[in-house]
Amino acid sequence: MAFSIYDFNTLTSSIHHSLSQHLSPTGVMVAEWTLIGISFLLFVAVFGLFLVYLERKVCAFFQQRLGPMRVGPWGLLQTIADFIKLLMKELILPNRADKFLYNLAPYIVITVTFMAIAVIPFAKGLQALDFDIGVFYVTAVSSLGVIGILLAGWSSNNKFSLIGAMRSGAQIISYELSVGMALITMIIFAGTMQISGIVEAQRAGWFIYTGHIPAIIAFFVFVIAGTAETNRGPFDLAEAESELTAGFHTEYSGIKFAFFFLAEYVNLFIVAAMATTLFLGGWMPLHFGHWVGFNHAMDFIPPIFWFFSKVMAVIFLIMWFKWTFPRLRVDQILVLEWKFLLPINLVNILLMTLIVLKKWHF
Amino acid sequence: MKGLFNYIIAIAKGVKTLVDGMRVTGYYFVRPKLIVTQQYPENRDTLKMFDRYRGEVTMPHNEKNEHRCTGCGICELNCPNGSIEIISKSIEVDGKKKRIIDKHIYHLAMCTMCNLCVKSCPSNALAMGQKFEHAVWDRSKLTKVLNQPGSQIMQDIKE
Numbered sequence: 001m002a003f004s005i006y007d008f009n010t011l012t013s014s015i016h017h018s019l020s021q022h023l024s025p026t027g028v029m030v031a032e033w034t035l036i037g038i039s040f041l042l043f044v045a046v047f048g049l050f051l052v053y054l055e056r057k058v059c060a061f062f063q064q065r066l067g068p069m070r071v072g073p074w075g076l077l078q079t080i081a082d083f084i085k086l087l088m089k090e091l092i093l094p095n096r097a098d099k100f101l102y103n104l105a106p107y108i109v110i111t112v113t114f115m116a117i118a119v120i121p122f123a124k125g126l127q128a129l130d131f132d133i134g135v136f137y138v139t140a141v142s143s144l145g146v147i148g149i150l151l152a153g154w155s156s157n158n159k160f161s162l163i164g165a166m167r168s169g170a171q172i173i174s175y176e177l178s179v180g181m182a183l184i185t186m187i188i189f190a191g192t193m194q195i196s197g198i199v200e201a202q203r204a205g206w207f208i209y210t211g212h213i214p215a216i217i218a219f220f221v222f223v224i225a226g227t228a229e230t231n232r233g234p235f236d237l238a239e240a241e242s243e244l245t246a247g248f249h250t251e252y253s254g255i256k257f258a259f260f261f262l263a264e265y266v267n268l269f270i271v272a273a274m275a276t277t278l279f280l281g282g283w284m285p286l287h288f289g290h291w292v293g294f295n296h297a298m299d300f301i302p303p304i305f306w307f308f309s310k311v312m313a314v315i316f317l318i319m320w321f322k323w324t325f326p327r328l329r330v331d332q333i334l335v336l337e338w339k340f341l342l343p344i345n346l347v348n349i350l351l352m353t354l355i356v357l358k359k360w361h362f
Numbered sequence: 363m364k365g366l367f368n369y370i371i372a373i374a375k376g377v378k379t380l381v382d383g384m385r386v387t388g389y390y391f392v393r394p395k396l397i398v399t400q401q402y403p404e405n406r407d408t409l410k411m412f413d414r415y416r417g418e419v420t421m422p423h424n425e426k427n428e429h430r431c432t433g434c435g436i437c438e439l440n441c442p443n444g445s446i447e448i449i450s451k452s453i454e455v456d457g458k459k460k461r462i463i464d465k466h467i468y469h470l471a472m473c474t475m476c477n478l479c480v481k482s483c484p485s486n487a488l489a490m491g492q493k494f495e496h497a498v499w500d501r502s503k504l505t506k507v508l509n510q511p512g513s514q515i516m517q518d519i520k521e
Binding site for chain 2: 063320324344
């Protein structure tokens with residue numbers, strides 16, 4: 001199996017060839033689906049746990065603490081221990097809960113996460129689905145998550161859960177608009193909705209640089225609205241610990257709670273990955289105009305490393321928000337969306353259209 | 363037009379306050395030396411509690427095994443939860459009867475570290491110690507006699 005870390009198409013085609021020698025075309029398809037599914041499961045589990053660890057550490061350093069230090073060196077195995085504990089816990093069904101919906105909700109949430117992660121371009125050729133409407137697909141799929149949250153809140157037979165779920169519904173439906181508008185701004189600039197096409201268009205320069213002012217505004221709007229979409233602080237009033245115990249997942253325990261928890265962190269990854277893909281050049285290395293030597297040196301760093309370092313930078317920014325700002329009230333959240341982000345976004349789209357028409361971009 | 367101007371000013375002010383807040387947390391993030399967490403069992407040898415920490419009531423003795431307690435019982439009266447018991451005895455000094463301390467009994471298990479005994483002592487005989495590892499297997503070990511055996515009162519203490 002020959003493959004180069006700079007182009008994963010070599011790896012996928014060699015796997016395809018070796019499978020076709022032994023299996024029928026249908027068998028090859030099923031085997032490839034299974035392989036993709038297993039790799040995504042592994043990725044979500046490992047990366048989700050890593051993000052939980054990272055969040056606890058980053059939060060601790062912001063608050064002049066050390067964070068987890070006991071399990072493993074620097075507490076590295078802490079989240080694994082937590083996960084094992086969650087797996088062994090009893091699954092509790094609240095009295096008079098709607099049993100079917102109660103059990104269905106975590107699966108909807110985690111399924112939506114898996115559906116969204118399918119279009120993320122990790123590196124050249126390392127993308128499960130490459131639609132011509134990729135960006136549209138992400139917005140469509142990510143908005144399904146709110147159904148799982150609403151179901152969880154409704155079926156738990158608990159007033160805190162219901163209040164949390166309704167808040168989350170109001171919030172996600174509002175902020176979806178901003179996410180969509182910010183994406184539309186970049187689609188206008190890129191001229192395509194295909195994710196691989198968008199990444200390829202940033203070979204000469206990342207969109208946040210070539211699209212200058214409107215792209216920078218759209219980037220910040222996207223990060224703010226994306227934070228709100230994932231129900232993270234300072235927009236975490238859906239699970240506001242001090243008011244609602246834990247919001248929509250108050251009544252969940254064990255692996256069902258772990259699903260909600262994992263989905264939240266993988267959604268954080270998806271928002272960061274979409275911001276990376278649309279604004280920061282995806283897996284494209286950093287290039288400066290005519291610095292041939294510098295550009296060549298940057299090309300030696302593998303694309304997958306570029307992708308993950310950019311994603312980590314965005315994730316760190318979002319964590320920085322969370323551990324700095326206090327939680328917003330419900331009315332403040334809606335004011336921020338409808339009075340500030342949405343008008344800014346609409347003006348920003350006009351500005352971007354003008355720039356594209358006049359060719360004022362780099 | 364004025365409304366639009368105020369709107370933009372509001373956004374600019376909002377962004378400024380957000381950046382201010384993030385600068386504060388960012389300052390702490392890049393300075394790990396400011397971390398206040400103590401790695402307790404590992405740093406047991408070097409851990410020093412603060413002077414104002416109240417771990418237990420002690421009675422300081424000097425190198426000649428002398429303390430400052432006259433056995434007046436004011437600390438016992440002032441203790442809100444009865445953690446202190448004074449047992450005094452009479453001795454004859456120069457033909458005069460004199461009351462001195464026999465046992466200053468201190469129940470650590472009942473003490474709330476309120477500091478009232480230290481504050482109210484007229485002869486400054488008591489002090490708060492910084493020791494905090496008080497776990498024992500037997501409850502009776504929490505009842506302590508503060509004046510050391512064979513100790514005397516300092517000569518300069520007035521009755």
